[in-house]
Amino acid sequence: MSPIHVRAKEGDVAERVLLPGDPYRAEWIAKTFLEGAVQYATHRGLWGYTGRYKGVPVSVQATGMGAPSAAIVAEELITLGARVLLRVGTCGAADEALAPGDLVIAQGAVPLDGATRQYLEGLPYAPLPDPLLFRALWAQAEAKGYPHHVGLIATEDAFYATTPEGARRWARYGVLAFEMEASVLFLLGRMRKVKAGTILTVSNRIGDPELVPPEVLGEGVRRMVEVALEALLQV
Ligand SMILES: O=P(O)(O)O[C@H]1O[C@H](CO)[C@@H](O)[C@H]1O
Numbered sequence: 001m002s003p004i005h006v007r008a009k010e011g012d013v014a015e016r017v018l019l020p021g022d023p024y025r026a027e028w029i030a031k032t033f034l035e036g037a038v039q040y041a042t043h044r045g046l047w048g049y050t051g052r053y054k055g056v057p058v059s060v061q062a063t064g065m066g067a068p069s070a071a072i073v074a075e076e077l078i079t080l081g082a083r084v085l086l087r088v089g090t091c092g093a094a095d096e097a098l099a100p101g102d103l104v105i106a107q108g109a110v111p112l113d114g115a116t117r118q119y120l121e122g123l124p125y126a127p128l129p130d131p132l133l134f135r136a137l138w139a140q141a142e143a144k145g146y147p148h149h150v151g152l153i154a155t156e157d158a159f160y161a162t163t164p165e166g167a168r169r170w171a172r173y174g175v176l177a178f179e180m181e182a183s184v185l186f187l188l189g190r191m192r193k194v195k196a197g198t199i200l201t202v203s204n205r206i207g208d209p210e211l212v213p214p215e216v217l218g219e220g221v222r223r224m225v226e227v228a229l230e231a232l233l234q235v
């Protein structure tokens with residue numbers, strides 16, 4: 001029987017899955033990087049594709065925006081057989097050192113979101129990626145020479161509530177950037193005993209919803225996906 005939201009069957013989803021928020025990014029990744037990609041899910045805009053990267057089965061599944069949607073998708077993918085969940089997202093820069101299109105490899109995610117809090121029933125916790133996947137992402141970004149930053153990110157619920165002052169406060173504690181899904185994916189990785197990781201591309205500055213120029217963002221996303229696919233093969 002198919003799950004309620006990701007309407008796929010057992011066997012449709014590969015063990016290794018890339019997780020963009022945006023369905024069009026999922027489609028672009030599948031068409032650009034995967035051989036023989038087949039779409040297995042469309043319901044609610046949660047587009048999912050499976051193909052092969054360098055001969056290895058890989059799926060790309062859109063999560064939608066925000067931790068509640070990402071948690072639903074992750075739980076259902078795991079029931080469908082996924083074992084490695086790697087988010088390929090965009091983020092708002094909090095740290096001045098981040099430039100448009102730079103890559104950010106999450107070493108941990110401050111859980112400002114409600115979904116992680118509900119899973120934890122209020123317990124304090126530090127959501128971390130799988131260490132092998134994290135190391136593989138870092139090594140691949142270094143090997144390719146792409147500008148990248150490694151450290152803490154924050155996962156938030158309310159895109160338009162975060163201010164430059166608020167972001168600067170978090171930057172003082174080492175937060176590089178804000179996004180909306182990683183913390184709950186890291187927590188679910190630990191709870192369900194699968195590997196979870198996150199790599200991001202800087203799409204804007206916190207408090208400035210204007211995106212960086214499309215060619216800069218596009219190149220950053222291309223680099224991010226190259227790094228992510230190579231890292232997937234290492235775990
Ligand atoms: O580009 P994606 O992967 O969707 O990631 C970021 O973009 C969305 C907000 O614009 C949120 O989902 C946030 O996490």
Ligand SMILES: O=c1cc[nH]c(=O)[nH]1
Nearest residue numbers: 091092178179180206
């Ligand atoms: O949460 C997010 C994600 C991208 N950009 C932002 O400004 N905030």
